Amino acid sequence: MIFENKYIQQRIEKANTLKDAGYNPYANDSKRNTTIEKYLNVNSDVAEMENKRDEKRHYIVSGRIKFLRIMGKASFVKIEDESGMLQVYITRDNLPEGFYNEIFKKNIEVGDIIEVGGFPFVTGKGELSLHVDSFKLLTKAISPLPEKFHGITDKEIRYRKRYLDLIMNAEVRKTFQIRSRVISLTRRFFEDKGFLEVETPMMHPIAGGANAKPFVTHHNALGVDRYLRIAPELYLKRLIVGGFEAVFEINRNFRNEGMDATHNPEFTSIEFYWAYKTYKDLIEITKEYFQYLFEHLNLPTLLPYGDLEVNFANFQEIPLIESLTTVGGVPADVTKDKERIIAYLNEKGITVKPGMNLGQLQGELFDEFVEKKLIDPTFITEYPVEISPLARRNDEHPEITERFELFIAGREIANAFSELNDPIDQLARFEGQMAAKESGDDEAHEMDSDFVEALSYGMAPTAGQGIGIDRLVMLLTNEHSIRDVLLFPAMKPVQEENTKEDEE
RNA sequence: GUCCUGUUAGCUCAGCUGGUAGAGCACGUCACUUUUAAUGAUGUGGCCGAUGGUUCGAAUCCAUCACAGGACACCA
Secondary structure (H helix, E strand, O other): OOOOOHHHHHHHHHHHHHHHOOOOOOOOOOOOOOOHHHHHHHOHHHHHOOOOEOOOOOEEEEEEEEEEEEEOOEEEEEEEEOOEEEEEEEEHHHOOOOHHHHHHHHHOOOOOEEEEEEEEEEOOOOOEEEEEEEEEEEEOOOOOOOOOOOOOOOHHHHHHOHHHHHHHOHHHHHHHHHHHHHHHHHHHHHHHOOOEEOOOOOEEOOOOOOOOOOOEEEEOOOOEEEEEOOOOHHHHHHHHHOOOOEEEEEEEEEOOOOOEOOEOOEEEEEEEEEEOOOHHHHHHHHHHHHHHHHHHHOOOOEEEEOOEEEEOOOOEEEEHHHHHHHOOOOOOOOOOOHHHHHHHHHHOOOOOOOOOOHHHHHHHHHHHHOHHHOOOOEEEEOOEHHHOOOEOEOOOOOOEEOEEEEEEOOEEEEEEEEEOOOHHHHHHHHHHHHHHHHOOOOOOOOOOHHHHHHHHOOOOOEEEEEEEHHHHHHHHHOOOOHHHHOOOOOOOOOOOOOHHHHOO
16 A cells, blocks of 8 residues: 555544534635745845734635744644745634644645735744744645655656655756746747757657667558657658748657667757758857847856856867867877777777778767867867768868868757758768678668658758757756656656555 | 766764674753854664675675766767
8 A cells, every 4th residue: 555654644644533523624715815936036125014914914825835934822833835935823822713723733734735814024044934823734744745855856756746846945946947938938039049849759660860779559540550759850841842941840869779978768859940051050040049048048158067168258169180189188180080990999099980980980089089179169070971961061072071160068969951952962871881780780860762862853042050959948047967857757666565466 | 888986764974804783963851041063961863775695693705786976998
């Protein structure tokens, strides 16, 4: 039985006592007429009054009891609603005969949700409070809350029982409010720019648009397997073919890979595609987007992140090859030669998989020596074509693509490029990926011939970008684990014990 | 996937080189009409993550398993 714990039994007893005395422990006729935040704002003038009270005003507020201090015939109770915390002052003589001693003191406790009415006053210690003349239990909590001072710190409980984390930790609520604001602002920013929000399938016949292992599910009626999408890219580009010139989608992607501080199997991204633009335009709109977020979230330009300080007034732009030398300290002549890169990496104690091509090796150098050093926002541009199967080649230098990734605080935040719209080249790139897949790269991109056919009807020159919303929120809220910006991060199931006896 | 660390009361944590399981908060009872983690008195509360092993004796030592956190690998 899940309620066999003695503390819970005790509280169930209290709920029953209340019920027997005619007080519904789960009443629903709330008469609340203000929130705590509004109450505190509206009555802030009471402190200036002569008696430090205004008995002509009357408010009804509701909230969960977080602190309960009973002192004989009077009590101080701190209640909390979504907007804030309020101290209420309850006395025996201001409530109906017997209520205070028999009902309130014996059956109401921390965790219960109550509703109180009364007038504003300021205590001797200067705290604006509510002088209670009516009291009502709205909801009895039969499980006790965690300890009031330390709260709940066990990460496993915090993630598995997020509701407890939210009850106990105001700053966690704050983080998720900011997350919501970021998504809302993102939506508004792109809508204001004339982008159309669209929804494309979450279940794909071919897992395309990125290099990643998909989750597989099965559609019974069609008798086919489907893949949870790893990226919406190829569908969004089909819409550009169809004639929409600016589209975006904010939604979940799913990747069947390892989990750690920056990876969850389902994560949220925004992808947007913009016809008649290039990746250079994307750099500009990205800067504008950050400015917009910072302005509306009231964030400082010098944003602290852990031990770092990120200067959002200092956007840099460096071609990838150049960054290997200027940031990574790799000798320039090493960076353009396969064998020399392998030798250099080996010299630094890094072994590389056999059969890597030049572009992949340059990517390896970047990951190893550059990425972590990019603290202020940096657009790394001109990626090798071998590691950019969906990006447009540079006209003068066909071995590089018109692409950038944005790095902030040593972490990738966005990936963007001028889209490859040459169907013949796209087909060849897919074939290259197929070859890589056959030689063992199980994350190589899948062939999507329907997408190639779509391109064959002509996709206007287009630039597209993806931004990882979770990582962005981590950055803006100074959180260092993706689990702290996901309400319900992925966790292994815990197997129930003692279930044998309870079930037949 | 691999390695390291952790798992003791509802919560936060002690528990040495093996010898009857501890504190604070919470909860019960009593006192208290301006407290701020209220206070004072008093009491209840544990399959020491699970299963095996070593031992006269295991929360403690060993093995396996489960879950978590961190690091590495791969990815975003």
